[in-house]
Structure formats: C-alpha cells, structure tokens
Amino acid sequence: MPADLHIHSNFSDGVDSPEEVVRLAAAVGLKTIALTDHDVVDGIDGAKDEGKKLRVEVIPGIEFTTENPRTEIHILGYFIDYKNSEFLSVLEKIQADRVKRIYKIVEKLKALKVEIDPEDIFAISGKKAPGRPHVARALIAKGVVSSFKEAFDRYLDFRAPAYVPHYRLPPEEAVRLIVKVGGVPVFAHPAISNCDGIIPDLMAEGLRGLEVYYPGYHPEQIEYYLGLARKYGLLVTGGSDFHGVDSGREVKLGDLTIPDELVDELRNEYLRRNKT
C-alpha cells in the first residue's frame, strides 16, 4: 500500500484535524503518511494516536518556510525528535512572530478600510502557526471577499497592500536544525523554488532528499529531478501537499502516492543516522 509524505492539518493552514487526516488516509488505503505542518509539530501526537487505532503509520514531520536572498525555499524534516526542547524553542520564536504579524496585517487592513478582529483569525488558526490563508478565510467568512484568490489578489499577496513578511530561518539553518534532532531533511517541491543551484550547499549541511513527486509536476520535471537525485545521491520522496477537502486546493488524499520502497529508504537513512 502506498504512502503520502506531505500533508498539512489545521495546526497550520490545513482544514482537517490531525485525527481527521489520518481517518481520510485510512479510508483511501494509505499505509504511511507524514504530517508536515508549517512551522508547528503540535498535531503529531494526535495523528500518531489515531494512526495506531487505524493501522496507519504516522511519520513525525515538519515543513519549514525558509528564505534566502533569492527565493522562498521549503524544507521538509522527517522522523524528527519533535519533543526536543531546543527544537521547540526555535519553533516558539517563529510562532510568536507569526502571531505578531497577524496584528500587523490587521492594522494594514484597517488602513484599507477593512475592519477585522484578530480574534476572528485566531479562532480559525489557533495561536501556533497563523498565516495568510487563515486571514483569507476570515475575510471570506466576513464577506469582505468571495474567494481565496480575491483575498490574496486584493490584500495578502506578496505585491498586495496588506502583505507583511514573517520571521524565517535561512534554509541552511532549517537543515541543520532537522539534523540536530535526528531527522532527515528534504528539499520540498524544488520546481516551485526554482533554485537547484543551492542543493550542494544544503547537502553540505546534511540535506538528504528531494521531493520529486508533487502535484502538477510534468513527467519531464519528474525525470529531471529523478536525474538530479541520482546525480547527487539524494533520496527521492513525494507527497500531495494536502490541505483539506475544503481548502480551495484540488488535490485529495490518495491522488499522489509513492511506493513503500521510497519510505523504506527514508527510514533506513534515519536509522543509519541515529545508530548509536
């Protein structure tokens, strides 16, 4: 049975709870999933508990939003020790800044004559990893805009008037942090960042894989990234980047899966790294 190694829950900007995600995964016959919420690990225990009941293996994961001077880069971490206190203190710093940023976005919206209560946003997101998709949902709920696209186009996009950046790690630091807590770091959806030249630099810090299978990749792109993985000796991973049935994204759980052998290779790398 197949696996999906890139899934979000409502602890970040997904719609479904971690338990619901596992139930959906079981229903479509997935044997292994990784929960990879943005900058937050608090959903993992709930997913693991549900996974035990339904015989779905849940790999503890994370997706760091990082940036370098050229572009935004997402780094996935698998088999992380998500209880490590040093790791959690870095996450707390990122999370605190995400919360502060929501207040700044609300101020900018106010200047644009859009009144929204920050608590309406936190009611959707919680106070761990609030982000622009939660602001978009609050704007839709309030009737200010009618779609995600309109919320981003008019207010939240990088070039739009209510945009506020948030604190991000440089990609090298995210890779180092994942390695430090025993995890295996993987470059997420590399075609989106379009900066493959960084791969050797990230490998020097411990990068071990490339997310080769991702929704919307053309067969030539997959071939290209398979070639890069071979050239650099990197592991191959993949996942749906599922954000929920009602998330505004079309991909469903079960639409993009990878074979068990790729998960075994990832697990072997984790075991090899953590051999004492």
Ligand code: AMP
């Ligand atoms: P944040 O980390 O809070 O800046 O939010 C980033 C998330 O916002 C991304 O993962 C996307 O899901 C979403 N996003 C960013 N730009 C757009 C856009 N132009 N249209 C729709 N969603 C977007």
Ligand code: ZN
């Ligand atoms: Zn997301």
Ligand code: FE
């Ligand atoms: Fe991503």
Ligand code: FE
């Ligand atoms: Fe993602």
